[in-house]
Amino acid sequence: MNPVELEVEPKVAAPAPAGSETMNYREALRLAMRQEMERDERVFLMGEEVGLFDGSYKVSAGLMEEFGPDRVRDTPISEEGFLGAGVGAAMLGERPIVEVMTLNFVLVAMDQVINHAAKVGAMFGGEVRCPLVIRTPNGAGNQLTAQHSQSFDGWFAGTPGLKVVAPASPADAKGLLKAAIRDDDPVLVIENLPIYKEKGEVDLDPDLITPIGLAAVAREGSDLTVVAHSFATVRALRVAEKLAAEAGVSIEVVDLRSLRPLDVETLAASVSKTNRALCVEEGWPSYGVSAEIAARIQYACFDDLDSPVERVGMAEVPLPYAKELELAAMPTEARIEAAIRRQLELTP
Amino acid sequence: MAVIDRTDAPFDLDVDDLFGHYRTMFLIRRFEEAAERQYKAARIGGYCHLSSGQEAATVGTVKALEADDLLVTGYRCHGFALARGVSPEAVMAELFGRRDGCAHGRGGSMHLLDVEHGYYGGWGIVGGQLPIATGMALSLVRRGSPQAVLCELGDGAVNMGAWHESLNLASVWNLPIVFLVINNLYGMGTSVERASAEPDLFKRAGSYRMKGERVDGNDLEAVIEASSRLLEEARNERRPAVLEALTYRYRGHSVADAGLAYRTKDEIEERKKLDPLAATRELLRSEGAADAESEAADAEAADAVARAVEFAESNPAPELDRLAAGVYAPGSQEQFARMLPGSPFGERELVYAGGLGE
Numbered sequence: 001m002n003p004v005e006l007e008v009e010p011k012v013a014a015p016a017p018a019g020s021e022t023m024n025y026r027e028a029l030r031l032a033m034r035q036e037m038e039r040d041e042r043v044f045l046m047g048e049e050v051g052l053f054d055g056s057y058k059v060s061a062g063l064m065e066e067f068g069p070d071r072v073r074d075t076p077i078s079e080e081g082f083l084g085a086g087v088g089a090a091m092l093g094e095r096p097i098v099e100v101m102t103l104n105f106v107l108v109a110m111d112q113v114i115n116h117a118a119k120v121g122a123m124f125g126g127e128v129r130c131p132l133v134i135r136t137p138n139g140a141g142n143q144l145t146a147q148h149s150q151s152f153d154g155w156f157a158g159t160p161g162l163k164v165v166a167p168a169s170p171a172d173a174k175g176l177l178k179a180a181i182r183d184d185d186p187v188l189v190i191e192n193l194p195i196y197k198e199k200g201e202v203d204l205d206p207d208l209i210t211p212i213g214l215a216a217v218a219r220e221g222s223d224l225t226v227v228a229h230s231f232a233t234v235r236a237l238r239v240a241e242k243l244a245a246e247a248g249v250s251i252e253v254v255d256l257r258s259l260r261p262l263d264v265e266t267l268a269a270s271v272s273k274t275n276r277a278l279c280v281e282e283g284w285p286s287y288g289v290s291a292e293i294a295a296r297i298q299y300a301c302f303d304d305l306d307s308p309v310e311r312v313g314m315a316e317v318p319l320p321y322a323k324e325l326e327l328a329a330m331p332t333e334a335r336i337e338a339a340i341r342r343q344l345e346l347t348p
Numbered sequence: 349m350a351v352i353d354r355t356d357a358p359f360d361l362d363v364d365d366l367f368g369h370y371r372t373m374f375l376i377r378r379f380e381e382a383a384e385r386q387y388k389a390a391r392i393g394g395y396c397h398l399s400s401g402q403e404a405a406t407v408g409t410v411k412a413l414e415a416d417d418l419l420v421t422g423y424r425c426h427g428f429a430l431a432r433g434v435s436p437e438a439v440m441a442e443l444f445g446r447r448d449g450c451a452h453g454r455g456g457s458m459h460l461l462d463v464e465h466g467y468y469g470g471w472g473i474v475g476g477q478l479p480i481a482t483g484m485a486l487s488l489v490r491r492g493s494p495q496a497v498l499c500e501l502g503d504g505a506v507n508m509g510a511w512h513e514s515l516n517l518a519s520v521w522n523l524p525i526v527f528l529v530i531n532n533l534y535g536m537g538t539s540v541e542r543a544s545a546e547p548d549l550f551k552r553a554g555s556y557r558m559k560g561e562r563v564d565g566n567d568l569e570a571v572i573e574a575s576s577r578l579l580e581e582a583r584n585e586r587r588p589a590v591l592e593a594l595t596y597r598y599r600g601h602s603v604a605d606a607g608l609a610y611r612t613k614d615e616i617e618e619r620k621k622l623d624p625l626a627a628t629r630e631l632l633r634s635e636g637a638a639d640a641e642s643e644a645a646d647a648e649a650a651d652a653v654a655r656a657v658e659f660a661e662s663n664p665a666p667e668l669d670r671l672a673a674g675v676y677a678p679g680s681q682e683q684f685a686r687m688l689p690g691s692p693f694g695e696r697e698l699v700y701a702g703g704l705g706e
Binding site for chain 1: 418420449450451452453454455459461462463468469470471472473476478479480481482483484485486487488490509510513514516517520673674675676677678679680682683684685686687688689690691
């Protein structure tokens with residue numbers, strides 16, 4: 001019953017080429033889980049197909065073999081049941097990581113996420129906490145169609161009691177997942193299907209975390225700020241490189257990394273410098289993350305803006321199957337580029 | 349110590365223990381009566397679900413718990429909190445929304461708790477507490493702890509998906525948990541017969557290869573016997589079970605419900621003839637306890653409740669500048685500090701700059 005309290009001083013990420021390795025996003029997540037399970041016996045993983053099957057997206061490959069079926073626990077297809085079980089275990093001081101196959105399936109466990117996990121701390125007057133991690137990918141683009149292509153990041157980020165992070169790089173995938181596991185509150189870690197295979201340099205230091213609540217300037221620039229998270233950051237960086245080469249414009253990309261808490265300071269500083277902002281997200285923009293960002297920017301940077309804040313997101317339709325229709329609905333690089341050109345009054 | 353020895357009794361109960369349980373039952377009855385009065389005087393807000401009539405099922409199951417077992421309940425929870433040892437002052441203050449309520453005025457009637465007594469709430473969504481209690485049982489197993497979990501729910505909760513998912517997980521993982529169905533015959537205003545295709549609710553346990561039993565929830569001894577045995581099996585054999593306690597609530601679904609749209613006054617009067625307090629008093633009488641002792645227990649309960657009301661009346665409201673206290677864990681304020689620019693008016697003062705994460 002007595003959880004071991006480990007005192008760990010989080011170090012803020014700094015480039016440390018020694019002791020780093022190139023790996024993809026899913027390997028970085030796996031590294032984070034392995035390190036945290038080695039560090040703290042209260043940490044365990046459960047979800048559909050996380051063990052014998054090696055994970056639906058192979059994020060947990062090999063972990064059951066390494067840690068056994070108690071710490072890498074296969075569950076029935078029963079999201080409300082096992083996500084709620086994670087809430088209960090967390091309330092007793094454990095550090096469960098619940099993997100939900102995709103964000104779309106969190107919807108059948110929504111009662112446990114919103115009405116339960118998010119309420120524990122406040123509703124019981126701070127008498128008990130819920131240090132639960134929920135890992136799940138959002139994203140679209142593989143013709144998975146209407147029920148399997150959604151990004152509801154804003155729903156969760158708009159819920160007091162939850163913390164929400166959405167890493168866009170392997171380094172942050174490792175750093176933010178570790179921070180989430182060590183955090184004393186319920187944290188939703190939004191992963192992303194297309195990024196799982198993206199590669200990057202990852203510091204192997206087991207004590208290096210990415211602090212929750214801290215955005216990153218992923219690319220410096222002076223003409224316009226693109227505010228993005230998750231896969232939209234990857235797209236924005238590609239567009240910024242293309243426009244630098246083709247049109248000589250200098251785009252700054254702010255990668256939010258955390259959606260709640262949200263680092264308005266970093267993005268407001270960026271917009272105050274570039275005087276223009278474009279918010280990009282994978283989800284539907286109406287009432288979405290980009291809506292929130294735009295509201296914060298107009299309040300914090302009203303006098304600095306040279307043009308209205310613009311937004312690019314998923315077209316507001318249930319995602320269709322046909323490749324051409326799906327592509328037309330997605331917040332593609334072409335649509336991001338067009339929005340930037342419009343805002344900067346560049347010829348297309 | 350005198351032991352009650354009834355030839356047909358399923359379970360031998362120490363008469364002193366019995367008297368103790370009787371006191372707790374009276375405490376609950378008088379507490380609920382006071383809560384209703386205070387609600388009608390507008391000192392208690394929100395929903396207020398009373399459990400008068402259910403005292404034997406409540407006290408009998410809670411008294412079967414060992415000190416380090418865990419208890420999780422739905423929202424009709426005043427009696428469970430009191431039976432588990434939460435002070436009437438802390439419960440009444442919570443109903444009043446006062447600072448020193450057991451949830452510091454953040455929970456109210458439906459969200460009582462007391463972690464020190466192993467009572468983990470007081471949950472307001474029908475069936476929502478079941479997966480959580482199941483996860484607690486999983487955690488006990490993971491730690492090799494010998495404890496068990498008692499998870500209370502109402503008859504209305506058995507038609508929720510969470511019931512099915514939780515029973516399935518508890519059985520497939522062999523978890524030490526007893527699901528206690530307090531069947532008071534009505535889920536709000538819908539009778540069990542109208543709501544459940546299998547109205548013998550305990551039988552549903554069989555679908556999960558789990559033991560299911562039904563007990564007369566107004567028979568204190570029978571309730572203690574069944575719940576002690578099933579909890580023992582849960583602890584020792586890691587075997588989950590369903591225990592259905594048949595009882596009746598005298599008042600409406602909540603204080604706002606007169607409780608007569610779906611049942612008759614006659615039915616209520618008939619049911620009151622099976623009153624668990626009267627039955628327990630009869631049992632004590634048969635063991636030679638003087639009526640004067642029972643009356644003294646009743647007076648004692650009334651006094652305790654009066655003191656609780658007095659305490660709640662004089663307890664201050666929670667501090668406004670602590671509005672956001674408890675929402676996030678200590679240390680979170682630093683994470684939220686950078687969210688301040690552009691935050692909605694008022695939130696700056698009350699949330700981000702105030703009590704958040706302290």
